[in-house]
Amino acid sequence: MNIAADLHIHSTLSPCSSLEMSPAAIIRRARELGLDVIAVTDHNSMANCFQAAAIGARSGLAVLFGMEAQTREDVHILCLFQEQTQAERFNERIYALLPDVKNNPEFFGDQVVVDAQDNIVRHEDRLLLNALDISIPDLLELVRLHDGVGIPAHVEAPPYGLLVNLGLVPAELADAVLEISCAARAEGVRQAYPGLARHPLISSSDAHYLRDIGKAQTIFTATSAALPALMAAARGGSFQVRYPEPHG
Numbered sequence: 001m002n003i004a005a006d007l008h009i010h011s012t013l014s015p016c017s018s019l020e021m022s023p024a025a026i027i028r029r030a031r032e033l034g035l036d037v038i039a040v041t042d043h044n045s046m047a048n049c050f051q052a053a054a055i056g057a058r059s060g061l062a063v064l065f066g067m068e069a070q071t072r073e074d075v076h077i078l079c080l081f082q083e084q085t086q087a088e089r090f091n092e093r094i095y096a097l098l099p100d101v102k103n104n105p106e107f108f109g110d111q112v113v114v115d116a117q118d119n120i121v122r123h124e125d126r127l128l129l130n131a132l133d134i135s136i137p138d139l140l141e142l143v144r145l146h147d148g149v150g151i152p153a154h155v156e157a158p159p160y161g162l163l164v165n166l167g168l169v170p171a172e173l174a175d176a177v178l179e180i181s182c183a184a185r186a187e188g189v190r191q192a193y194p195g196l197a198r199h200p201l202i203s204s205s206d207a208h209y210l211r212d213i214g215k216a217q218t219i220f221t222a223t224s225a226a227l228p229a230l231m232a233a234a235r236g237g238s239f240q241v242r243y244p245e246p247h248g
């Protein structure tokens with residue numbers, strides 16, 4: 001069956017994201033758009049994605065546990081998990097690798113953890129927009145140890161794309177599924193980087209505002225919306241990227 005996925009969405013926890021992006025509002029919008037599976041992927045933290053998954057479970061939308069990690073090389077990598085316990089353990093490991101720098105909300109924006117009714121639970125004090133003290137290979141290993149999948153994000157886009165910062169796909173990502181930004185198109189990226197020939201190129205919205213959710217979607221032909229099924233479809237080339245018309 002066809003599974004419409006947007007696997008890169010920021011919530012109120014990301015300082016660069018709109019305060020309208022509560023887990024409940026994200027789920028509502030994703031359901032309106034007819035998405036089958038999403039991932040809430042804030043910078044270096046999963047503090048809102050557990051709430052999103054709980055709301056998703058109540059409303060019949062599959063929500064993967066996710067994070068957009070920033071490695072020591074200043075490369076953004078989506079880290080996706082199917083299992084909550086593994087995701088929680090991974091999240092704890094990541095927090096310990098985050099520099100102990102206080103957020104300045106006036107400069108970077110608020111980092112807000114909210115509940116299912118959009119009430120503020122707490123503000124995350126530590127600045128999430130920062131490089132973790134971990135290299136790309138070590139992060140990928142940590143993701144694997146927690147049964148997750150690492151997908152380099154917006155690989156062609158400055159300033160945090162893998163190809164922009166490294167110029168190539170390193171050996172430890174030889175078999176990786178890659179994400180291109182919603183502004184790019186696979187043909188153009190493949191022309192610019194012929195080394196990508198073997199890599200499936202998926203795309204998601206990287207939404208920071210509700211109106212941007214689903215702006216790019218990957219439609220997987222998969223047996224279910226579970227992460228292993230989606231990745232098997234990606235690796236087998238059983239997917240298409242779609243860019244629906246802008247919506248209000």
Ligand SMILES: [Zn+2]
Nearest residue numbers: 068076153160
């Ligand atoms: Zn990013």
Ligand SMILES: [Zn+2]
Nearest residue numbers: 008010068206
């Ligand atoms: Zn992002």
